[in-house]
Amino acid sequence: MKKTRKIPILLLATLTLCACSSGEEEQPVPPEPPTTSTNPIPIRINTVMESINDTRATDYAFEAGDRIGIYVVNRKAGGTANTLLSQGNWVDNMRFTYDGTWTPDAPVYWQDENTHADFYLYYPHTAYIGDVAAMPVSVSADQSTEAAYKAGDLLVGSTQDVAPTETAVSITARHAMSLMSIAVVPGNGFTQESLAAADVSVRINGIKTHATVNLATATVTATGETTSVTPLQEADGGYKALIVPQSVAQGNLVTVTVDGRDFNLQKAFTFEGGKRHRFTVVLNKTSNGINVTIDQWEDDGIDHGGTAE
Numbered sequence: 543m544k545k546t547r548k549i550p551i552l553l554l555a556t557l558t559l560c561a562c563s564s565g566e567e568e569q570p571v572p573p574e575p576p577t578t579s580t581n582p583i584p585i586r587i588n589t590v591m592e593s594i595n596d597t598r599a600t601d602y603a604f605e606a607g608d609r610i611g612i613y614v615v616n617r618k619a620g621g622t623a624n625t626l627l628s629q630g631n632w633v634d635n636m637r638f639t640y641d642g643t644w645t646p647d648a649p650v651y652w653q654d655e656n657t658h659a660d661f662y663l664y665y666p667h668t669a670y671i672g673d674v675a676a677m678p679v680s681v682s683a684d685q686s687t688e689a690a691y692k693a694g695d696l697l698v699g700s701t702q703d704v705a706p707t708e709t710a711v712s713i714t715a716r717h718a719m720s721l722m723s724i725a726v727v728p729g730n731g732f733t734q735e736s737l738a739a740a741d742v743s744v745r746i747n748g749i750k751t752h753a754t755v756n757l758a759t760a761t762v763t764a765t766g767e768t769t770s771v772t773p774l775q776e777a778d779g780g781y782k783a784l785i786v787p788q789s790v791a792q793g794n795l796v797t798v799t800v801d802g803r804d805f806n807l808q809k810a811f812t813f814e815g816g817k818r819h820r821f822t823v824v825l826n827k828t829s830n831g832i833n834v835t836i837d838q839w840e841d842d843g844i845d846h847g848g849t850a851e
Contacts, residue, residue: 582651585633587612587644588710589663589699592717592816608640609667610697610715613674613757614650617658617703626662626758628674637667643710652706659704662757663713665697676754679762681719681784683751684772691774694719694784698760718755718762720813722746723820724773724781726798731827743799744781746771753786762815764788770797787815798823 589610591603604610614633615624632653638644652659664677671677681694697715704711724744728737752766764786773783790813794806805825813819 583655583706583708585614585646585650585652586708586710587638587661587663588712589644590712590714592714604640604665606641608665610638610640610644610663610665611667611671612636612638612646613662615660615662616653617660621658621703623660623702626660626674628672632659635667635669635671637669655706657706659706661701661704661711661713663697663699663715664755664757665695665715671757674757676763677757678752679718679755679786680752681771681786683749683769685774685783686772688774691782691784696755696762698755698757700758700760716760717816718760718787720785720787720815721818722773722783722785722813723818724783724796725820725822726779726781727822727824729824729826732825737800737825738779740801741799744773744775745797745799746773746783746785747794747797748790750786750788753788760815762787785813787813789813796821796823798825800825 589604612633613626613631613635615626616632617623633650636650637647639647662674668677679696682690685691685694696718698718699713699715701711701713724746726737726742726744728734747770748768749771750764750766750768751771753762753764755762771783771785773781775781790811792808792810795809795811796807798805798807805823807823811819
């Protein structure tokens with residue numbers, strides 16, 4: 543997916559959802575057109591990125607060739623919701639491909655003209671999901687390339703209680719991951735020129751890169767061991783990384799290495815899905831450390847700043 547996006551948002555080392563589809567796998571068989579109606583109504587969908595500033599982790603809209611997975615769960619006769627199941631829903635994990643509009647691999651239809659349904663979306667599509675309440679996902683520990691960074695982007699969304707319609711059902715796609723943005727700027731003892739000439743690298747420590755996601759609730763749960771994440775350096779000199787939502791214990795959260803010397807930010811932090819957490823790191827030789835201020839995408843009114851030594 544590219545940065546030349548048309549739709550505002552919400553919220554691959556090769557990184558991908560586990561068991562990611564290559565496009566060649568056998569796809570789920572959609573339900574047959576309903577026999578209770580002589581004029582079955584085709585299911586059409588439309589996607590919208592959550593409209594918030596700079597929260598689409600990698601891009602601003604879907605582009606041709608993108609693939610999403612869709613589940614459709616019919617409501618009960620009285621109108622109450624049924625539970626999203628791993629198998630046995632009205633539509634199970636149907637792959638839709640984008641080319642200006644979304645097209646399913648095979649036609650899918652509403653059950654009839656009266657039965658309401660709930661829709662669940664996720665991106666990118668993966669061919670097999672054993673448990674919709676715990677679909678395995680991950681981000682790369684090395685996100686230093688654009689491909690590796692983008693591969694960690696996970697979008698989820700749902701639309702509830704929709705009446706059968708010829709019109710496309712609109713589903714809002716939201717970020718499941720957190721975006722960490724780091725700016726390294728000169729302080730006492732540094733200039734912009736000296737910093738630009740230095741050998742600078744950044745790593746984020748104590749991060750779990752694996753998780754499971756509940757497609758019904760869009761809840762992400764970090765799993766596995768912690769490691770260090772290498773962020774992507776942007777054209778403007780800043781750094782960014784996709785982080786699985788999690789709470790990181792007190793420790794060296796960020797390490798900035800300048801010409802072989804490490805500056806460590808000692809901090810505990812909670813990364814939230816769908817939010818960008820902005821860290822401005824001021825290198826300061828006179829204090830032998832780093833002055834850090836943090837501005838979350840959604841300001842919680844708390845100064846998260848600190849000093850690293």
